[in-house]
Amino acid sequence: MTRWPLPQYMALALAQAREAADSGEVPIGAVVVKDKKVIATGRNAPRARHDPTSHAEIEAIREAARILGDERLTGCELWVTLEPCAMCAGAIAHARIARLYYAASDPKGGAVEHGARVFDHPQCLHRPEVYSGMGEAEAADLLRTFFRERR
């Protein structure tokens, strides 16, 4: 089977996810990109940080906004290894992320194509373009391995 090469930003998000796993956190990673430049990276770290909001997307968005000195990440892309949950989808909308790329779908906790479908309601004031599936196998395998080792 011929596969598309993994986009470099998703490869970077997967590297962040691997770092999360190495720290005993659920392996999810994210990257914020603007004008083809990486602005910030983030990885899941709620346990180490004692912060229930410390998901990869939130960490990357907060860091990018701090670096750019603006609460709005207009024109930025977010690359993340798993379908965002309701909290992260909401943050993506507040940050005005232009394009969202996620690797694996998450039927159990996702809120983009599952459950709350945060972007699909009039209460959502900004809807990014959404692309998914690139790096899906790698992202899902990281999560499977992580949970299997902890069972």
Add this chain to the structure above:
Amino acid sequence: MTRWPLPQYMALALAQAREAADSGEVPIGAVVVKDKKVIATGRNAPRARHDPTSHAEIEAIREAARILGDERLTGCELWVTLEPCAMCAGAIAHARIARLYYAASDPKGGAVEHGARVFDHPQCLHRPEVYSGMGEAEAADLLRTFFRERR
């Protein structure tokens, strides 16, 4: 008309909302309470902090988790002046908040009784008890005054 007295924690959340308005931020305030003790307060500050996730609920939850040294705020209550958005409702679920009290409903941006209805999907792994309406008039008036002055 006889009205119920304003619960002290909602009065504290309203005071936080007033402080937000004084700083030019949309007036929304929140308080985390455990065993009748105030653990943390928070107010809306995305402009000053350059942080799109800086909603009152997120600020209060992050501070409470830091103080308690635990990503889970088991047994805690969150008091907030406005119906939480999708991001904040998601954070409330991740934090395992036991009881959510909010003052005013928010048909335009709320995600508890409107729009995404974050707690009403199986993808939401924790649902707090939800109570609303206490301090509603005060909370709505703060918001109305804030936006009228800026028109």
